[in-house]
Amino acid sequence: MLLSRALLKRHTVLPGFDLALGLTLLYLSLIVLIPLSAAFLKTFTLTWAQFLEATTTPRVLASYRLSFGASFLAALLNVVFGLIVAWVLVRYRFPFKRVVDAMVDLPFALPTAVAGIALTAIWAQNGSLGQYLPFKVSYTPLGVWVALVFIGLPFVVRTVQPVLEDVNRELEEAAATLGASRLQTFSKVIFPIVAPALLTGFALAFARALGEYGSVIFIAGNMPMVSEITPLLIITKLEQYDYAGATAIAVVMLLTSFALLLLINLLQAWARRRQGGVA
Template sequence: MFFTRTLLKRHTVLPGFDLALGFTLLYVSLIVLLPLSAAFLKTFTLTWAQFWDAVSSPRVMASYRLTFGASLVAALINAFFGLIVTWVLVRYRFVGRRLVDALVDLPFALPTAVAGIALTAIYAQNGWIGQWLPFKVSFTPVGVFVALVFIGFPFVVRTLQPVLEDVNRELEEAAATLGATRWQTFRHVIFPVLTPALLTGFALAFARALGEYGSVIFIAGNMPMVSEITPLLIITKLEQYDVAGATAIAVVMLITAFTLLLFINTLQAWARKRQGM
């Protein structure tokens, strides 16, 4: 036993646990903890009354409602349609499948400013799609929603795709042999396996939408109390040299987003435990 442990320790590719853990903590501290701590420390320079005024003014509350509301709805839409697209890409073979699969990654590769300009041009009242719509999209809250759907869609598909590819087809065949319909097979056999990955994709799309800036500011119109997102409001306060006010709003977004993601991750862990994974 001692000889085996010695060989494993001697032939490991990565550095020892102590050294690897030290590098991990240092890297996470520099990249994640230090910037977040700076935001909290800057916020602590405000009194409670100043902090409350900074984060609860009518203009700020309107930006919260738009940002969190549009992000949540966009993530839900992406979860639904992302599941359908993933199913088609994995379970069917058709002409142009590889092209469609590559197009899914387009929001990843496309600069956000380019995406915003393209969406604005397409959905403007004289655009290719906007001219046929009975309502206005560009420069309205609907435009914010469209942009957030665009940038969050790949997260759901790419999270679900490897899981669906690994689903054991024998379980579906067994369910069909026992007389289950296609819907019953999907509901009771396939969907429970996909649920943790679907929740993960939803959480990633939601988190990505919360912090989106580049693609939204072009199509939103950025009208205070109407189509102004919270990241833009933070930038506005920084341009006005109100650093403490900007960090206060950022801290509220951070705490809220962390709470929601913690809830989603807890739900995901419960789903995995229920499935015995």
């Protein structure tokens, strides 16, 4: 008992548990809990009928479909190509590798408005790439998806990259020695190890895309019922001084996003348990 107390009271570089926990809860309350609580409290001023009217109009439902659908598809594509980019950066040596590695972080550093203007100029019908396409990209739902792919890729790459760096090459050599093909080695040895990281990257890319505003409004065209995202609709409500309506839509997005992210986290936990059981 005396030994355990002494261990608990031993000096550490960081503040003690009580102080660190208090600062953590205070910071999270100021930054996260209080703003979210304000959104819910403002929404509670509406009756149930008013809440349904504000959140289920055809225009709002169309924005839900575009925001959630484009975010999901963008995160899905980023999982595939994010894994490929991370694999190339980890497993191969080539000229200007550091430059390519730094380019992955460009969507992090680039202001979203600048990214939106650049993407619009590139994919417009008279743009450097859009002029060669038989279909429109800018000012369509496809443009929204392109912008969300752009801003979501780094989340997958930076989540998967350190996991690939830690993969033991001896496992691959052992699989090859036992006669496994490259596809079998990847699917049976490597993929189970990186699967939790891929799910984490997907969740981060999806959450980031769902709340994206700056890089989307320029390339989307913002046509109601066609290319209007939900964050823009919330801004429109605020400009009309419909604060309760804006927070009601925000609460729907928040709850739906939380449910989806919870599902992804459960899948991630299941993948880790399965990986541990196999190991």
